[in-house]
Amino acid sequence: MTKSIVCLQHLSSGQQEMIRAAAPDYTLTLGDSRNPDLELLSGAEIIIGWGKGIRDTVLRQDSPLRWVQAWSAGVEKLPLEALKEREILLTNASGVHAEPITAVILSFMLMFTRNMHTAIRNQQSRRWHSDGQESELTGKTVVIAGTGAIGSETARIAKAFRMKTIGVSRSGRPVENFDQVLTTGELKHSVREADFVINTLPLTDETRGLFDAEIFSACKQGAYYINIGRGVTTHTDDLIAALNSGQLAGAGLDVFETEPLPEDHPLWGMEQVIMTPHCAGVTDRYADRVVDIFVENMKAYLESGKPSRNLVDYSRQY
Structure with missing residues (x-):
């Protein structure tokens, strides 16, 4: 019996051929995450991506599903407990x-140090003005919460600007x-010397609400x-x-508690805030x-029955 891989994301012909070459004994079929074919998915041993409404079909007791390759780095929206219970292998797209995200982080940092965000507003109003407060990244300290692929790449580029890097x-x-790496329990201590505090953390029970008044006041x-x-x-x-008190000089935000950000949200009107619509990884x-x-x-x-890269640890939720 032919084994089945179902991908719920668009793939080019070249990308499809790469998968077929790596798995010659499997069929590869493309589906649609927005309108998944449940009959097709019911016979899949491997699923690339995920879709709404497929859980009951692919996680039924007699399902042949053995492995899910998530299309995203974050997996908090997947039914982790159910996947764990069925002993389904889960890999994410970390890396x-x-x-692209490092480029966004450095863009935020450079815009703030060179006041490019205010320069753009001045250009729109045809105003020739500088308040003389421009600075530079050289010699500044950046604290990066999360030392995975994104945090590490950000630290590497920050070193090119001769910054001090703390993970x-x-x-x-x-x-x-990284010049130094501290534990999450030392976050409050670490931010005391940071000119920039970068949050690259995944969402887990431990990181939910981690950055709060206590951290910001420290x-x-x-700082930014x-x-x-x-x-x-x-x-x-x-x-x-x-931000309103001046404790923080500004914020660069790609992600928000509520998305899309409501039109009446106060963040829209804050000139010391630069926002992108959750597209940093695009x-x-x-x-x-x-x-x-x-x-x-x-x-x-x-070869071994188990993927070698980005295998999610269900106990850590990433």
Whole structure:
């Protein structure tokens, strides 16, 4: 009996051929995450992506499903407990976003240090003005919460600007391009010397609401906060209060507690805030990178029965 791979995302002909070459004994069928074919999915051993309404079909007791390759780095929207109970292997797309998201983080940092966000507003109003407060990244300290692919790439580029890099992770293990790595329990201590605090954390029970009034009040006066991780890791009201008081000089935000951000939300009108609509990880190279991960994992799966890259630890939720 032919084994089945169903991909719920669009793939180019070249990307399809890469998967078929890596899994010659499997059929590859494309589906639609917005309108999934449940009959097709009911026979899938491997699913690439996920779709609403497929849970009961693919996680039934006699389902042949053995492995899900998520299309995103975050997996909090998937039924993790049910997948764990069925002992389904789950891999994510961690690493796909490192280059484009690092570019967004550095864009925020450069805009704030060079006051480019105010320059754009001045241009729109035909106003020739500088308040003389422009600065630079050289010699500044950046604290990056999350030392995975995005955090590590950000630290690498920050080093090119001769910045001091401090990482914060669950383990506190040393990571290349970080001058120092502290544990999550030391986050409050770490932000005291930061000119920029970067949040790249996934959403887990431990990170939910982690950045709150206590953390923001511990920040150096005039620091900048950047969040490209998950919106729910930040108490928005506490962030706004820190911005209004001047404790924080500004914020670069790609993610929010509520998305889309309501039109009447106060963040829209704050001139010290730069926002992007949860698109920091968007890139025309996204699918290529996910397919590269999947093909590498497929080879390991055929050899050992388990993917080798980005295997999600259900106990950690990432």
